[in-house]
Amino acid sequence: MPLRKPWTVWDDSVSSKSIPGAMGVYELADEHQxxxxxxxxxxxxxxGIRGELFRHFSTSERLAAENWTHPRMGxxxxxxxxxxxxxxxxxxxxxxxxxxxxxxRHNEDYGTLPPANLQDPEQPPRLGRYHWKSEGL
Amino acid sequence: MDFQLSEEQQLxxxxxxxxxxxxxxxxxxxxxxxxxxxxxAEYERLVAMTREMGLYQMEVPVEFGGxxxxxxxxxxxxxxxxxxRAGLYDAAYGVFGDSPPAQLYACTPAQRExxxxxxxxxxxxxFFGLSEPSGGxxxxxxxxxxxxxxxDDWVINGGKLWTSHADTSDFGVLYVRTDPTKGRxxxxxxxxxxxxxxxxxxxxxxxxxxxxxxxxTFTDMRVPxxxxxxxxxxxxxxxxxxxxxxxxxxxAACTGIAVWSNELAxxxxxxxxTFGEPLANRQAIQWMLVDNEIDIRSGRWAALQAxxxxxxxxxxRFESSMAKLLCTEGAGRVIDRxxxxxxxxxxxxxxxxxxxxxxxxxxRIGEGPSEVQRIxxxxxxxxVRSGS
Numbered sequence: 001m002p003l004r005k006p007w008t009v010w011d012d013s014v015s016s017k018s019i020p021g022a023m024g025v026y027e028l029a030d031e032h033q034x035x036x037x038x039x040x041x042x043x044x045x046x047x048g049i050r051g052e053l054f055r056h057f058s059t060s061e062r063l064a065a066e067n068w069t070h071p072r073m074g075x076x077x078x079x080x081x082x083x084x085x086x087x088x089x090x091x092x093x094x095x096x097x098x099x100x101x102x103x104x105r106h107n108e109d110y111g112t113l114p115p116a117n118l119q120d121p122e123q124p125p126r127l128g129r130y131h132w133k134s135e136g137l
Numbered sequence: 138m139d140f141q142l143s144e145e146q147q148l149x150x151x152x153x154x155x156x157x158x159x160x161x162x163x164x165x166x167x168x169x170x171x172x173x174x175x176x177x178a179e180y181e182r183l184v185a186m187t188r189e190m191g192l193y194q195m196e197v198p199v200e201f202g203g204x205x206x207x208x209x210x211x212x213x214x215x216x217x218x219x220x221x222r223a224g225l226y227d228a229a230y231g232v233f234g235d236s237p238p239a240q241l242y243a244c245t246p247a248q249r250e251x252x253x254x255x256x257x258x259x260x261x262x263x264f265f266g267l268s269e270p271s272g273g274x275x276x277x278x279x280x281x282x283x284x285x286x287x288x289d290d291w292v293i294n295g296g297k298l299w300t301s302h303a304d305t306s307d308f309g310v311l312y313v314r315t316d317p318t319k320g321r322x323x324x325x326x327x328x329x330x331x332x333x334x335x336x337x338x339x340x341x342x343x344x345x346x347x348x349x350x351x352x353x354t355f356t357d358m359r360v361p362x363x364x365x366x367x368x369x370x371x372x373x374x375x376x377x378x379x380x381x382x383x384x385x386x387x388x389a390a391c392t393g394i395a396v397w398s399n400e401l402a403x404x405x406x407x408x409x410x411t412f413g414e415p416l417a418n419r420q421a422i423q424w425m426l427v428d429n430e431i432d433i434r435s436g437r438w439a440a441l442q443a444x445x446x447x448x449x450x451x452x453x454r455f456e457s458s459m460a461k462l463l464c465t466e467g468a469g470r471v472i473d474r475x476x477x478x479x480x481x482x483x484x485x486x487x488x489x490x491x492x493x494x495x496x497x498x499x500x501r502i503g504e505g506p507s508e509v510q511r512i513x514x515x516x517x518x519x520x521v522r523s524g525s
Contacts, residue, residue, distance in 0.1 A: 001340065043170035043486035096171035097349040101341045104304065125174040128304025128351075130338045131331070 002105050002134070007033050007086035010057045016066055019089070021048035025098050026089035028056060028080060028116070037080055037116035038106065040099040046071060049089045056084055079116035100124055109134050146210050152190060153217040160186070161221045161229055170486040171347030173227040183232035194234030197257060201242065201249075208385065212444040215386035216437065219393030222489040225496045226348060228390065238265040238310045239379040240326055243367045252308055252328055264309035266297040266329075266353065267376060273299060274509045276312060277321035277373055282355065284313040284325065290359045291315070291327065296339070297353040304338045304351050306331055311355075312372050319370060326372035328364045335359070346496045380504065382447060384457040387504050388464035389440045392433055394493045395471035399429045401488065402475040416478065425474040432467030439463045455517040458510035465500040466507060472497055 007029055008014075026049055028037040039056075041049040047070065054063060055070045063069055092098045104127045107113055117124075142150070164179060165172075175183070187193045196211060197203020206214070218228035237256045241263070244253050255261040272279035282295025293313055303309060308330045316323035329336065335358030341349045367375045403426060406417040416422045440463075443456035472493045476483035483490050501507050 040169075094171075094343050094345075094347065096169060096173075096347045097341075097343055101343065101349060104341065123176075126305055128302075128306075128338065128341075129331070130304065132337050 002102060003027055003088055003090055005088040005090070007088055009086055010053075010084070014053075014057075016050055016054060016068065019050040019053055020091055021050045022091045023093055023095045024049045024089055024091040025095055025102060026052060026087060027102070028084040029086040030083045031085045033086055035106070035114050036084055037077070037114050037120075038099065038102045040095045042095055049091065053087055053089070056080055057087070077116045077119040079114075079119055100127065104128055104130070105134065108132075109137050142213070146213060149192065149206075149210060150213055150217055153192070153214050154220075156186070156190075157217060157220050157224075157229065161224075165222045168222075170222065170489075170492060173223050173230070173348055175230045175232070180230065180232060183229075184234075187229075187233050192233055194236070194257065196236045197234075198242065201253065202257060208382070208448050209441065209444045212385055212389045212440050215389035216393040216396065216440075219390040220397040222492060224397075225390055225394050225493065225500070226346065235259075235262075237263050239383065240265075240310050240366060240375050241328075243375055244328075245363075247363065248328060248366070261307040262302065262305055264300055264303040264306040266300045266303065266309050266311040268299045269296065270298045270352075274505055276324070276376065280312055280314050280324055282311070282313050283317075284315045284327070284360075286315075286362070287359075289362050291362060291365075293327070293329075293335075293355045293358045293360055295355055299342070299350045300353055301348070301350045303331065303353055304341065310366060312376060316370060321373040322370045324372040324376075325369050326366040326375050327360050328366055329358070329360055333358050333360065345499055347492070381454045381457045384461040384504050385440055385443045385447065385453075387500070388436065388443075388457075388460040391464040391468035391497060391500055392436045392440065394489075394497065395429070395433050395436070395468040398472050398475040398490055398493060399426070399433060401490075402426065402429070402478045405479055405482075422478055425478060429471045429474055432463075432471050436460070436464035436467045455514050458505075458513040461504060462507050462510040465497065468493075469497045469501065 003025070023041050023043060023045065025038065025040050027035055028039070029035050039052055041052045045051055051070050055072050056076060060069070060073050063073065090098070103113060103117065103124050107127050108130045112118070160183060164175060184193065191204060194203045195206040195214065197205070199205035215228070218233065219225050223230060237253060241253050241256070252261065252263070256263055267273060267276055269279055269281055271281050282293065282297065284291040284293045293311070297311070308328055311327045311329045313325055313327055314323055315325040335356045337354045337356070339352040339354045342352055343349050406422050406426065407415055409416045439456065439460040443453050443460045446453035446456055472490055476490050476494060479488065479490065482488060485491065
């Protein structure tokens with residue numbers, strides 16, 4: 001099942017306290033709400049979903065203002081950098097299989113992974129097939 | 138009974154043990170704690186090593202081109218192979234080679250050429266579809282997926298649940314009711330290509346562990362008669378024999394993660410100091426470690442006895458059920474105690490224990506829940522046979 005939550009725009013009203021530090025999955029989209037990336041905040045993610053979203057959207061300066069640093073700041077993928085505008089997430093302890101499920105659904109519906117996932121050094125395991133596409137495609 | 142391992146068995150065990158410790162565990166430091174596959178380059182490198190060692194696809198019989206390692210040795214190896222973070226369900230990340238659904242060895246020469254041999258060459262992947270929403274422990278009654286003969290084909294309608302790897306497979310072995318008047322003799326096994334029209338993965342079913350299983354639906358799916366595996370109506374016997382045999386290495390893998398968890402806990406108990414004393418000096422901890430050893434050894438010997446009986450061609454169903462029950466439940470207790478010994482660290486993803494804890498819980502259900510194992514054993518004790 002795909003993420004169905006509405007997109008949230010990333011702006012200055014988003015604070016680190018409003019995003020959970022838990023494990024889970026998240027999606028990033030451009031200004032037209034076209035999906036760019038399906039990510040996970042896994043067991044080795046230093047600040048969970050909060051950390052992953054801030055490293056994609058924010059700056060080292062803003063993190064420093066909150067007495068915070070993230071080891072992967074500035075490592076964004078070309079398809080994300082400067083393009084990501086919206087996000088949504090799901091807290092999920094089974095983040096790894098949920099991440100694969102979301103990628104599998106996207107791959108089945110569109111015949112490819114989201115653009116930034118194609119550039120991601122961490123590639124998922126071999127994805128399966130549903131043998132059907134989502135409604136409305 | 139001879140409890141001494143042969144020189145060959147000792148050599149294989151030492152080789153596998155070294156491989157897990159020197160090659161697999163170090164790689165896991167850089168993987169996601171819930172990962173179940175290696176990066177492709179590492180996978181290929183390690184497969185080359187296991188081929189060189191002569192231990193690739195060790196379960197495959199000699200007549201099908203494998204080394205044909207006996208079931209006692211495979212039981213010993215299963216205990217070694219699982220001793221890493223992903224080891225319970227993805228032993229050595231598959232670098233010792235995948236095994237096909239064991240029922241495939243009952244294939245015809247044409248089926249072998251089309252399905253089994255490509256599987257063994259790693260070109261095609263397969264799944265095993267038995268359980269349905271109506272149940273899995275009593276397939277003789279629970280299978281409702283229906284096959285109706287139509288000329289040279291069978292038209293199959295229904296669905297399966299808890300079918301692992303169906304989404305990534307090229308074909309599978311499906312159990313279908315082909316004669317509703319004949320009970321267990323009315324069930325037939327079919328080989329089904331996953332690109333057959335009418336075959337759908339309805340959803341991925343998320344579970345307690347890092348992997349998922351699938352729900353399948355079949356709608357007017359036409360399967361050729363020649364894709365029957367074994368005899369028409371012989372599916373139940375085909376499944377039942379292999380299920381009993383599979384329970385033995387399945388059980389031994391649980392002992393493997395218990396062994397490694399206990400080793401970690403023993404080391405920790407010796408070095409962790411509380412209130413001026415190492416944990417190892419506390420009787421409460423000592424008793425936990427002793428109870429761990431009792432669970433580990435009772436499971437290990439039960440699995441080896443079942444394997445030994447199977448290898449000698451003697452009845453082993455009671456023993457394989459007992460091994461499955463002792464190993465899965467015992468490993469759960471061992472891991473729980475080890476987490477208690479580690480305290481907060483035992484809950485964290487820094488250690489493999491939390492993953493083992495989630496995964497081993499599933500093992501009390503998979504391959505027949507503990508209660509069904511007790512039913513199997515009770516039938517033997519009371520000399521009663523289940524209805525058909």
